[in-house]
Amino acid sequence: MVKASFAHVRAWVFDLDNTLYPPEVALFDQIEVRMTDYVADILGVDRKQANHLRDHYWRSYGTTLAGLMAEHDIDPDPFLEAVHDIDFTVLPEAPDLAAAIRALPGRKIVYTNGCEPYACNVLRARGLDGLFDAVYGVEHADYRPKPEQSAFEAVFALDKLPPRQGAMFEDDIRNLTAPHAMGMRTVHVAPVATPQDHIHHHTDDLAAFLSQLV
Numbered sequence: 001m002v003k004a005s006f007a008h009v010r011a012w013v014f015d016l017d018n019t020l021y022p023p024e025v026a027l028f029d030q031i032e033v034r035m036t037d038y039v040a041d042i043l044g045v046d047r048k049q050a051n052h053l054r055d056h057y058w059r060s061y062g063t064t065l066a067g068l069m070a071e072h073d074i075d076p077d078p079f080l081e082a083v084h085d086i087d088f089t090v091l092p093e094a095p096d097l098a099a100a101i102r103a104l105p106g107r108k109i110v111y112t113n114g115c116e117p118y119a120c121n122v123l124r125a126r127g128l129d130g131l132f133d134a135v136y137g138v139e140h141a142d143y144r145p146k147p148e149q150s151a152f153e154a155v156f157a158l159d160k161l162p163p164r165q166g167a168m169f170e171d172d173i174r175n176l177t178a179p180h181a182m183g184m185r186t187v188h189v190a191p192v193a194t195p196q197d198h199i200h201h202h203t204d205d206l207a208a209f210l211s212q213l214v
Contacts, residue, residue, distance in 0.1 A: 012167055101132075167184060169206065
């Protein structure tokens, strides 16, 4: 029955962080530390205030970067380079996930609110490089972040991807609202399900879920 609901899918879109690797790896914890340091330095505030702003902008704008750009007009590229300068060796390789993604019919892409170079480093560490037809970062949406529908529209237009033929895999339920509205099949990838009208499926094991679809 699950397989049948994906029979129309010709494009498979995967978020990166906490989707193509398990959240317990805590890779984003490293990034959050780097973000807090960057905010403290560029705004001249202490780390407590910087951490508050980092979280506030993420909740209000979708990403910390979007908040910094909107409220402080920062240059996004130095920020992206600095916060993604982290240790990727903590990521385990994922042969089962690689096999499941490789077996999917159609086009496979990664779309992250991070940047493309960072995404490529993650994919390489996980043994998932070479599996995707394209990798898109926030820079490909003119730095507009998910969950903004305009960000999805920009990336999908660039990829020539018809949303109604696509499926979106995401750990953040906010980022599934626009894909659902655009006609995509939506899959929440997280340890715990959060039932919402805009979520079609949930899985806590992406490789196992994908293996049901071929």
